[in-house]
Amino acid sequence: MTDFSPQSSQRHREENNLCASVASSVAGGKELPDWLNPEPWLNLEFSAADVQRAIGADSPNEKTLAALLSPAAAEFLEPMAQRAQAITRRHFGRTMKLYTPLYLSNFCNGGCLYCGIAADRRAKRAVLNEAQLRHEMQAIKAMHLEELVLLTGERMPEADVPYLEKCVSIAAEYIHNVNIEVFPMAEAEYRRLADVGCTGVTLYQETYDPAVYEKMHRWGDKRDFSARIDAPGRALRGGMRTIGIGALLGLADPRHDLLCVYRHAKYLLKNYWQAGVSISFPRIRPQLGGFQPDHPVNEKMLAQFIFALRICLPEIPLVLSTREPRRVRDGMAGLGISKMSVASKTTVGGYGSDSEDSTEQFEIDDNRDIPEFCAMLRAKGIEPVFKNWDAAYREPARYASQKLTSSFPA
Numbered sequence: 001m002t003d004f005s006p007q008s009s010q011r012h013r014e015e016n017n018l019c020a021s022v023a024s025s026v027a028g029g030k031e032l033p034d035w036l037n038p039e040p041w042l043n044l045e046f047s048a049a050d051v052q053r054a055i056g057a058d059s060p061n062e063k064t065l066a067a068l069l070s071p072a073a074a075e076f077l078e079p080m081a082q083r084a085q086a087i088t089r090r091h092f093g094r095t096m097k098l099y100t101p102l103y104l105s106n107f108c109n110g111g112c113l114y115c116g117i118a119a120d121r122r123a124k125r126a127v128l129n130e131a132q133l134r135h136e137m138q139a140i141k142a143m144h145l146e147e148l149v150l151l152t153g154e155r156m157p158e159a160d161v162p163y164l165e166k167c168v169s170i171a172a173e174y175i176h177n178v179n180i181e182v183f184p185m186a187e188a189e190y191r192r193l194a195d196v197g198c199t200g201v202t203l204y205q206e207t208y209d210p211a212v213y214e215k216m217h218r219w220g221d222k223r224d225f226s227a228r229i230d231a232p233g234r235a236l237r238g239g240m241r242t243i244g245i246g247a248l249l250g251l252a253d254p255r256h257d258l259l260c261v262y263r264h265a266k267y268l269l270k271n272y273w274q275a276g277v278s279i280s281f282p283r284i285r286p287q288l289g290g291f292q293p294d295h296p297v298n299e300k301m302l303a304q305f306i307f308a309l310r311i312c313l314p315e316i317p318l319v320l321s322t323r324e325p326r327r328v329r330d331g332m333a334g335l336g337i338s339k340m341s342v343a344s345k346t347t348v349g350g351y352g353s354d355s356e357d358s359t360e361q362f363e364i365d366d367n368r369d370i371p372e373f374c375a376m377l378r379a380k381g382i383e384p385v386f387k388n389w390d391a392a393y394r395e396p397a398r399y400a401s402q403k404l405t406s407s408f409p410a
């Protein structure tokens with residue numbers, strides 16, 4: 001049992017729903033807004049010459065990305081890797097930012113088909129109490145990690161906003177860079193978490209295909225497609241400094257979803273120009289429930305997609321987690337990817353507490369400890385980075401009242 005005081009989540013749900021820019025139906029708002037629509041580029045055909053031009057593009061756009069994601073580009077992995085590596089070195093040096101996830105709770109009333117802790121799984125449930133969380137934080141701190149992502153399932157009485165507020169404030173006593181990967185919230189709720197030390201939010205859309213989205217999310221708040229699309233903007237207006245987006249590769253046509261991810265990132269960068277936007281490349285992993293993807297993405301395709309996004313979004317951190325096998329992570333380090341999780345656990349706690357026998361959300365593949373993983377990076381000439389900011393970073397970001405001004409003469 002948690003020591004923290006759970007409160008009814010109904011009021012927060014209502015507030016959250018009010019914030020969705022598109023009204024939701026029973027099955028949830030399910031329109032793909034124009035600013036995300038990838039259709040104009042999705043069915044273009046590209047020649048080898050088109051792909052070669054795209055690899056060298058100075059001002060990449062949606063058409064560039066569509067060419068690099070296309071089947072025609074699969075024959076150009078080597079030159080794509082070389083360009084991706086050069087861009088990565090120019091913008092991130094020979095470094096790799098490290099972070100680790102910490103599951104606070106695996107209680108969930110959601111019905112996501114691809115998830116090992118969905119409500120209808122016979123999962124062992126657990127939620128960290130304050131003493132357990134402090135134990136976990138001490139164990140993570142002892143590993144010298146300085147960036148943390150706190151995770152839960154859907155909004156539940158066991159893990160609601162007041163619980164998260166308490167967890168963030170405790171985690172922030174130990175680690176400066178505390179992020180969350182939880183349920184979508186209202187702007188005011190994000191503000192509450194930013195005020196106690198939360199600096200960033202990770203929120204994958206899972207898929208940007210409304211029909212697939214509806215099929216994958218059988219019930220629960222997560223069926224509201226549009227509320228989820230709008231959540232990154234709410235998080236940034238609520239004071240978060242960084243936002244991580246992505247699609248769960250395998251659910252729908254990955255080219256469709258990655259064009260949407262690109263457009264989503266560009267939209268956020270344009271509208272929240274001070275924010276840090278990152279993109280992750282999660283693939284479906286084995287999980288309790290045995291879901292198999294309709295659009296499997298093999299390792300070669302994953303590499304192509306990472307190179308394509310790196311070439312088209314040179315300055316954005318690209319993230320690869322321990323979901324991936326070590327050969328993929330070793331191969332991608334420095335070739336586009338600039339941030340990786342390490343020593344991850346996907347059970348509740350698992351770093352130091354006695355609740356590590358809870359069911360994991362999915363299996364992780366790269367189980368190396370930090371010394372072994374850092375040795376691999378250094379052997380490739382890449383320096384692991386545990387911390388690259390100072391305490392001033394904690395100050396919540398303020399966007400709403402700011403106007404873009406320029407000191408340059410007209």
Ligand code: SF4
Binds near residue numbers: 152
């Ligand atoms: S993906 Fe998240 S919301 Fe869906 S069932 Fe799993 S924990 Fe719950």
